[in-house]
Amino acid sequence: MSDSPAMTRTTGTFPVKSGLAEMMKGGVIMDVVTPGQAKVAEDAGAVAVMALERVPADIRRDGGVARMSDPEMISGIQDAVSIPVMAKARIGHFVEAQILAALGVDFVDESEVLTPADEAHHIDKWAFDVPFVCGATNLGEALRRISEGAAMIRSKGEAGTGNVIEAVRHLRSIIGDMRRITQADSAELFDWAKRLQAPLPLVQEIAQTGTLPVPLFCAGGIATPADAALAMQLGAEAVFVGSGIFKSDDPETRAKAIVEATTHYNDAGILAKVSRGLGAPMTGIEMDDVNQRYAERGW
């Protein structure tokens, strides 16, 4: 062993970005709007918090333009917890992303829950040292975001509804197409790339590995421990819970239960135990009654 200390240190690389996403696997990322809620999330075992001004259910109710949160509020949450803090920028709003990076957030969510700032372009995420997570409804969308530099993909679901059906649809679409690609021959991969409107090398990589080159998490509509376990059994590697915790009757108890359900997602005995006596979940919205489909934002 050499006595001279190694002095090299390279930051902001893709392995460093996707590495943090790897560390969040099997965990729950919770939306919080105050330092107090952030503490509740950390106490319950969240692997990260998403700092935002209003949970999606309230954004849905209030309407208007939804933007990046006040930096003061984000800093307050960073000071309150020791787990990673994420924050949302509008789709295409690279200046909001620059501000979030300057605040030292651990992950930027380029999110359809906020009102998009650009109707054609997502953020060039390679230009940043901070990692990005982006939503996707299908495999083509996921691969386009990865080609732009996203270090984590989350299925979009339909945020603020408490209804898991869209999350299931998007997960099944992404994972089902990956399964089909592993069965395709080399000539068919060109057609897959064309149909998905995705870079051929990423399609060829999936044919080899059967998975995305970055972690795949699930978001949008998870309200119960059973919902979280459903997403995990379908192939998600972790879950985001937005309105589902702090719009329920007993956020502390529900948050802990969803954390346990995400770990023990294949153990129905434990799922039955942690699902008991949680109080009422958020009421939720039937999809036909949803006024604005956030999942349709982004391209």
Add this chain to the structure above:
Amino acid sequence: MKVGVLALQGAFAAHQSRLASLDVAAPAVRVPADLDGLDGVVLPGGESTTMSRLLITSGLHEPLRAAINAGLATFGTCAGMILCATDVHDGRADQVGFDQIDMTVQRNGYGRQLDSFEADLDVAGLDAPFHAVFIRAPLVERAGDDVEVLARHEGRPVLLRDRRCTVAAFHPELTDDARLHEQFVAAI
């Protein structure tokens, strides 16, 4: 050979595939029954506060601690290092671990994610440098006299061993280099 991988939360799948590539059975450990018949255990990276909570709720904390105390070979990476350290700064007051290595670690001591980095390390017993990925890594502030320091970065210990327990502040499961896992398995 059977090496369990603590799978409460974190980068357990990457450790499992690395061990599988070395022809080692690597079952996930989530409940006490999963500890049966293990020759070693890997404690992966992730959030140590989350793992601590789940160690309690799953009932794993006491039996796993007893097994490690009884000599179960243990490899802890990042959060796994925190779980093995006797002293943790900036942890939660109620955080539990296994008290295996006399050392003081500072959680997220290298800073936030923007301070996460890659670096080449000279490792005792390896001919060529080991390329290491550090993610919001714990900083080793103190290592006890009986603790063997196998690698340093900028003067700080980052790979340490005491008896049957090895801990790394970085993530050997995230790169293609299998040498540290090979060393761990060979020593079982």
